[in-house]
Amino acid sequence: MNGKLSNGFLDASQITWSEVRKHDYDVVVLPWGSIEPHNYHLPYLTDCYLSHQIALDSANAAFEKAAVNCMVLPPIYLGSQNPGQWNLPFCIHARYETQKAILLDIVDALYLQNFRKLVIINGHGGNSFKALIRDMARIYPDFVIVLVDWYDIVPKDDFFEEIPDEHAGEQETSVMLHYFPHLVKMVEAGKGNAKPMKIESLNKKTGWMPRNWSEITEDTGIGNPQKSTAEKGQKYAEEVVSRIADLLIELKDFHPR
Numbered sequence: 001m002n003g004k005l006s007n008g009f010l011d012a013s014q015i016t017w018s019e020v021r022k023h024d025y026d027v028v029v030l031p032w033g034s035i036e037p038h039n040y041h042l043p044y045l046t047d048c049y050l051s052h053q054i055a056l057d058s059a060n061a062a063f064e065k066a067a068v069n070c071m072v073l074p075p076i077y078l079g080s081q082n083p084g085q086w087n088l089p090f091c092i093h094a095r096y097e098t099q100k101a102i103l104l105d106i107v108d109a110l111y112l113q114n115f116r117k118l119v120i121i122n123g124h125g126g127n128s129f130k131a132l133i134r135d136m137a138r139i140y141p142d143f144v145i146v147l148v149d150w151y152d153i154v155p156k157d158d159f160f161e162e163i164p165d166e167h168a169g170e171q172e173t174s175v176m177l178h179y180f181p182h183l184v185k186m187v188e189a190g191k192g193n194a195k196p197m198k199i200e201s202l203n204k205k206t207g208w209m210p211r212n213w214s215e216i217t218e219d220t221g222i223g224n225p226q227k228s229t230a231e232k233g234q235k236y237a238e239e240v241v242s243r244i245a246d247l248l249i250e251l252k253d254f255h256p257r
């Protein structure tokens with residue numbers, strides 16, 4: 001999804017078999033996003049672009065720091081969506097069973113090929129993989145799956161001004177401006193105002209149910225993107241990448257029982 005990479009052998013979207021054969025791989029990395037509107041200014045595939053790029057940078061950093069060889073698979077674009085969002089054109093909601101089938105097939109293939117470590121880099125807040133990963137551990141007890149929600153591992157408050165920021169706000173927009181400025185249409189950006197839900201206890205998080213997206217936001221965004229800059233995005237992405245690279249390095253020497 002991009003052209004510039006110093007260690008091309010870790011990018012499965014560009015790799016050739018002749019290159020794969022030259023390397024032993026320690027960890028497999030799977031970016032997982034969604035296809036959905038992101039306010040008026042970011043592309044539908046934002047969650048895939050970002051999780052893929054962060055996965056590539058992290059794999060690259062793990063190689064540079066500690067000679068850990070990771071293979072980054074192409075991103076999965078089938079994400080779990082909310083009502084009010086899933087009926088917008090070309091937003092595709094993937095059912096739990098679909099996501100489970102995808103993950104099962106990927107793990108099954110990797111297991112057959114003698115890989116035992118997979119890191120999912122999730123870029124979409126609606127995806128929840130924990131139950132799936134527990135199920136996989138029942139089927140493949142010696143196959144390790146680690147889940148990383150990249151947007152959630154570094155607190156936003158130290159980097160961004162407009163909080164709360166949940167969907168297509170200052171965080172995602174800044175990181176997009178850093179990596180893919182040509183895909184961001186800042187002049188089109190809405191304010192990402194979110195209305196509270198009608199049941200007050202849900203706002204207090206006493207209970208949870210899927211939010212009807214079209215009832216809480218007009219432009220599909222939650223979080224104001226207006227103060228986004230590429231510089232903020234770069235600083236934030238560098239911190240995220242450094243933490244994920246450390247995880248990949250530690251995983252190399254982790255041996256599941």
Ligand SMILES: [Zn+2]
Binds near residue numbers: 046047124167168172
């Ligand atoms: Zn997103």
